[in-house]
Every structure is written in structure tokens, then in C-alpha cells.
Amino acid sequence: MKLVFAGTPEVAVPALDALIASGRHEVAAVVTRPDAPAGRGRRLVASPVAERAEEAGIEVLKPVKPRDEEFLARLREIAPDCCPVVAYGALLPRVALDVPAHGWVNLHFSLLPAWRGAAPVQHAIMAGDEITGASTFLIEEGLDSGPVYGTVTEEVRATDTSGDLLTRLAFAGAGLLSATMDGIEDGSLKAVPQPSDGITTAPKITVENAHIDWAAPALRVDRVVRGCTPAPGAWTVFRGERLKLIQVAPVPDRADLAPGELSVGKNNVYVGTGSYAVELHWVQAQGKKPMRAADWARGVRIHSGERLGV
Numbered sequence: 001m002k003l004v005f006a007g008t009p010e011v012a013v014p015a016l017d018a019l020i021a022s023g024r025h026e027v028a029a030v031v032t033r034p035d036a037p038a039g040r041g042r043r044l045v046a047s048p049v050a051e052r053a054e055e056a057g058i059e060v061l062k063p064v065k066p067r068d069e070e071f072l073a074r075l076r077e078i079a080p081d082c083c084p085v086v087a088y089g090a091l092l093p094r095v096a097l098d099v100p101a102h103g104w105v106n107l108h109f110s111l112l113p114a115w116r117g118a119a120p121v122q123h124a125i126m127a128g129d130e131i132t133g134a135s136t137f138l139i140e141e142g143l144d145s146g147p148v149y150g151t152v153t154e155e156v157r158a159t160d161t162s163g164d165l166l167t168r169l170a171f172a173g174a175g176l177l178s179a180t181m182d183g184i185e186d187g188s189l190k191a192v193p194q195p196s197d198g199i200t201t202a203p204k205i206t207v208e209n210a211h212i213d214w215a216a217p218a219l220r221v222d223r224v225v226r227g228c229t230p231a232p233g234a235w236t237v238f239r240g241e242r243l244k245l246i247q248v249a250p251v252p253d254r255a256d257l258a259p260g261e262l263s264v265g266k267n268n269v270y271v272g273t274g275s276y277a278v279e280l281h282w283v284q285a286q287g288k289k290p291m292r293a294a295d296w297a298r299g300v301r302i303h304s305g306e307r308l309g310v
Contacts, residue, residue: 001025001026001080001081001082001102001181001184001185002025002026002028002078002079002080002081003019003025003026003027003028003080003081003082003083003084003181004027004028004029004030004031004061004075004078004080004083004100005019005027005029005030005031005049005053005083005084005085005086006030006031006032006083006084006085006086006088006092006104007030007031007032007049007085007086007087007088008032008033008047008048008049008087008088008089009047009048009049009087009089010048011086011087011109011166011167011170012048012049012086012087012088012170013048013049013052013170014170014171014173014174015084015086015107015170015173015174015177015178016030016049016052016053016086017052017174018174018175018177018178019084019177019178019181020056020058022178022181022182024181024182024185025181025185027053027056027058028058028059028078028080029058029059029060029061029074029078029080030049030050030053030058030059030060030061031061031062031063031066031071031075031083031088032046032047032049032050032053032060032061032062032088033047033062033088033089033090034062034063034064035047035050035062046060050062061074061075065090066090066091066092066093066096067093067095067096072095072096072099075096075099076099079099080099080100081100081101081102081185082100082101082102082103082104082105082181082184083099083100083103083104083105084104084105084106084107084177084180084181085104085105085106085107085139086106086107086173086177092104092139094141097139097140097141102184103138103139104138104139105136105137105138105139105149105177105180105181105184106136106137106138106139106144106146107134107135107136107173107174107176107177108120108134108135108136108137108144109121109132109133109134109166109169109170109173110124110132110133110134110135110202111131111132111133111134111135111151111153112135112137112144112148112151112194113144113145113194113195113196113198113199113200114132114198114199114200115132115200115201115202116143116144116145116199116200116201116202117143117144117201117202117203117204118202118203118204119202119203119204119205120132120202121162121165121166121169122162122202122205122227122228123200123202123205123227124156124165124202125156125160125161125162125165125223125226125227126223126224126226126227126228127223128219128223129156130155130156131153131154131155131156132153132154132156132165132169133151133152133153133154133169133172134151134152134154134169134172134173134176135148135149135150135151136148136149136150136151136176136177136180137149137191137194138191143201145194146191146194147191147192147193147194148191148192148193148194149180149183149184149189149190149191149192150176150179150180150183150189151176152172152173152175152176154168154169154172159226160226161226161227161229161230162226162227162228162229162230162231163229163230205227205228205231205232206232207232207235209224209228209232210224210228210232210233210234210235211234211235211236212224212225212234212235212236212245212308212309213309214236214259214260214271214272214273214274214307214308214309215259215273215274216273216274217273217274217275218250218251218252218273218274218275218276218277218278219250219275220273220274221248221250221273221278222248222249222250222278225245225246225247225248229246229247233245233246233284234246236260236308236309237308237309237310238285238300238306238308239300241285241286242286243283243284243285243286243308244283244284244285244290245280245282245283246281246282246283246284246290247280247281247282248271248278248279248280248281249278249279249281250276250277250278251270251276251277251278251279252276253276254270254276254277255275255276255277256272256277257270257271257272257277258272258307259272259273259274259307259309260272260307260308260309260310261305261306261307262297262302262306262307262308263277264294264297264302266294267294268294269293269294269296269297269302271308279293280293281293283296285300
């Protein structure tokens with residue numbers, strides 16, 4: 001088939017690579033978000049998908065909105081059979097959805113209908129899911145509600161951050177998306193409507209969602225830290241300034257600390273929660289680089305009875 005691939009961030013690159021490497025389909029063009037300011041200089045930078053497409057000599061389209069007439073006209077000229085999508089980042093209007101004969105097929109990082117929305121991996125970790133995965137489905141105008149072509153499953157490991165899990169899903173999902181294109185082309189794959197039960201939603205994680213509540217149980221604290229790493233980053237307050245929490249670990253045999261209360265040993269830093277303590281492994285103070293929690297604690301000279309979150 002002739003394909004137009006839509007995607008923007010680094011997590012979409014493995015799927016684009018898989019489609020290019022398959023040799024069975026032609027990636028005629030790539031649709032991605034416009035160049036965005038990045039870094040200290042805030043200079044405009046092309047998306048990871050745009051950079052990869054340019055390396056491969058593939059035409060790159062960067063509409064401000066996918067309903068822009070110039071973009072739609074070019075899409076019609078290309079006349080793709082199907083448009084595979086991975087984390088494109090903009091809503092597709094009906095006028096665009098109707099262009100390819102086989103529609104737009106999205107790779108979504110959950111087992112639909114669970115975790116429809118922008119942050120499925122983060123929500124799966126924060127909810128304590130033991131199994132998640134990826135799904136390919138035909139895009140409709142509803143939120144991730146279209147019929148499903150296929151799925152792959154992935155175990156959520158006890159120490160997974162959302163970054164860890166998303167990286168594995170990006171590569172597993174790349175194979176799924178490529179196989180989905182093959183099945184659509186040869187007619188062996190039919191999309192199946194999603195069940196009406198088991199629907200959960202996964203809205204974008206905000207900075208406030210990443211604020212640690214030390215009265216919550218230790219397992220909840222650990223899940224929020226892992227789910228919000230690397231972005232937007234879990235945080236608390238220490239001496240009136242934000243402290244980013246990069247890695248913690250529950251310590252079930254340490255239940256003597258009040259919520260937020262700090263206890264510092266020679267090489268360990270513990271914090272009380274609503275159940276038992278967590279040990280801080282890596283933190284990042286405001287304006288500083290990430291560091292081991294024990295090094296941070298030595299530097300700030302924590303007093304007996306001091307708490308996080310105050």
C-alpha cells in the first residue's frame with residue numbers, strides 16, 4: 001500500500017522505521033507537528049519523526065492544523081491507501097479521515113478500551129496495572145473509540161517508569177503496526193468493535209497530578225513517581241522549594257515515620273507515608289542536577305523532625 005505516516009515524538013520513530021524497513025509498503029510522506037522551540041535558546045527544532053523522515057528522503061508535511069486546505073490538497077494528491085498514526089498530537093477532522101481508502105490506523109499504547117486518551121502508559125503504572133500493551137485501531141471522530149485490528153501485551157515491571165515501559169511498547173507496537181498494514185492490504189485482518197465495558201480514560205498528566213501526597217500509602221507514592229518519570233516529573237516541597245523525585249522504593253519494614261517525615265542514615269534517606277516508609281534513591285533540587293538522595297541530604301543537612309511537603 002501507499003502510506004502517509006503521521007507521528008511526532010521519539011516514541012513514534014520505531015514504527016516509522018519498521019514501515020520503511022518492511023519493503024512491502026511505500027511510505028510516500030510523513031505528517032508531523034510544526035517545528036517547536038526547544039532548549040535554552042528556544043530555537044525552532046524539527047520533531048524526531050520529521051528528522052528521521054528527512055534522513056530517509058521522505059516528504060515531510062507540517063500543517064499547523066490538519067484541516068488546513070493546503071495540507072488536505074497535498075494529501076489528496078498523494079492519495080494514500082492508508083495512514084498509520086503514532087502519537088501525532090492533533091485531532092484529525094472528518095475531511096482528512098475520509099481521504100485514504102483504508103482510513104487512519106492508530107497505534108495506541110494500551111489494551112483498548114482501557115486507558116483511552118493522551119497518557120495511557122502513565123495511568124497504567126499509576127493505577128498499578130500488572131499487564132498493559134498496545135492496540136491498533138481505525139480512527140473515528142470519538143476519543144480512541146474505533147474498532148481494533150490487533151493487540152500486543154506487555155508486563156508492567158515493579159520498577160518500570162513510564163519512560164521504560166513506553167520504550168518497550170514503542171518497539172513491540174512497531175511490529176504490530178507493520179503487521180496491521182500487511183493484514184489490511186491482503187484482506188486477512190478485520191477491525192472488531194471495542195467492548196462497551198472496561199472503558200477507562202487517561203487524560204494528560206498535569207504538574208499538579210505529579211504532586212506527591214505523603215498521606216497516601218507507600219505503594220501509591222511509588223506508582224506516582226514511576227508514572228510521572230520522566231515527565232512531568234513527580235515533586236514535593238522541601239524548605240519552601242520544589243524537590244523533584246526521580247526514584248523511590250517502598251520499605252515495608254519501616255513504619256515508624258509520620259507522613260512526610262524524613263529520616264537520614266549514613267547512606268539512606270527515608271520518608272514516611274500513610275502506610276510505611278519509602279526510601280529516596282534519586283532526587284533533583286530546584287536549579288540543580290539529579291543526584292543521589294544521600295548526597296542531597298548531606299548537602300542540605302536535614303534536621304531531626306523535618307518533613308517533605310511542608
